[in-house]
Amino acid sequence: MLIIHHWDTDGITSAALTIKALNLENFVNVSPPIGEFRFDDRIKEHIEKTEKIYVLDLNLPQEVEDIEKETIFIDHHIQKKIKNPNVKQINPVLDGKNYPSASFVVSDHFSFWNYLSALGAIGDIGEKAFSISKVKKLLDIANINKKEALKLVNLIDSNYITMNRNAVEKAVNIVIEMEPKELLEYEEWNKNLELINEEIQKAIDNIKVMNTKNAKIAYIEFKSPFNIISKVARKTVWDLEYDGVIVVNKDFHGNAQVYFRISSKMTDKIRVIDIIENLRNKKFNIGGKKEVLGCICEKDNIDTVIRTIMNHL
CATH class of the missing domain: 3.90.1640.30 (inorganic pyrophosphatase (n-terminal core))
Incomplete structure (x- = not known):
């Protein structure tokens, strides 16, 4: 099995x-x-x-x-x-x-x-x-x-x-x-957690605000070998109560990560599924659901992914 x-x-x-x-x-x-x-x-x-x-x-x-x-x-x-x-x-x-x-x-x-x-x-x-x-x-x-x-x-x-x-x-x-x-x-996992929390806080400290027509969207850029991008996004939307957030890890083991999350109250206004399909049609390595998308790409393609998200906003 x-x-x-x-x-x-x-x-x-x-x-x-x-x-x-x-x-x-x-x-x-x-x-x-x-x-x-x-x-x-x-x-x-x-x-x-x-x-x-x-x-x-x-x-x-x-x-x-x-x-x-x-x-x-x-x-x-x-x-x-x-x-x-x-x-x-x-x-x-x-x-x-x-x-x-x-x-x-x-x-x-x-x-x-x-x-x-x-x-x-x-x-x-x-x-x-x-x-x-x-x-x-x-x-x-x-x-x-x-x-x-x-x-x-x-x-x-x-x-x-x-x-x-x-x-x-x-x-x-x-x-x-x-x-x-x-x-x-469990000691091994608790040690991991200490290191992760430090990295998340450093990323949150770089937050910027983008006021679009329909929503208050946060934008965060950072560099980290840790896969904290979804945690940063959740903290921004769930704890800091932004309507949405675009998070970019500009150097993730040689590639880049782009993550977009919206709050549940915005699902009627912002169709994340449409963004996922758009990027998938452009052959990007992407996944997600109605409130979130995650993409790993070459560093040179960061702007294309962000522009696609922003066009929908």
Whole structure:
């Protein structure tokens, strides 16, 4: 059994929930290159060796269209119907329903719920998840308070933010084997968190304001080897309460990252999906959903990506 999952908390908890729900003992779990929306040669080699595949929390339907093995594709992002008859696509969006996270889709599909289901939702939609009764109930059962839940998400995310793909994949087994209180004290992840928080604050200190016709948009540029771009965007929109933010990491391991996030109240005014499609048509490596897009590109293409976003604004 091969499990291919996203590198963030939602992807890691979705993988852990699938493994526990199916009582799997013989499995391999892998994540794509952090920050890149593609299956690399390493993943393709694993696909060749396996009999059955699960793809979790990865908005990459195009990557499974040619797979000739049984594949279960579970996700919650907006995407097209997969045509490959070997692929069973489980995504409530296709039926006009919205789920806060892939972990919720996984738990619903397998009828298997625990605190990891809640952490996946918190990881994807932040503090809004605490207004979901199911999230509150699952955390209460596990005796986890709000502060602890938020820290658990940050600890799990620290593996991808520090760009440690191996640690991301190891994290699946760690969250399966350890109790929540043990995870909160896990030394390696806590050290990561200290370094990350310093980098995020340095980026936030460079904030600029762009007043467009319909929204108050923040603009942030920085350079960092850490994959903090989504954390910077969430903090700007969720904590500083901007309508949206464009964040640019100008030197991310030789490439650039551009990230655009809007607040939930702006989804009727700004169609992020249209921007994603526009950039995808221009052959950019991009992913996202109705409130967010993320793009990794060559440094020379930063202006093209930003101009495309600004044209929509």
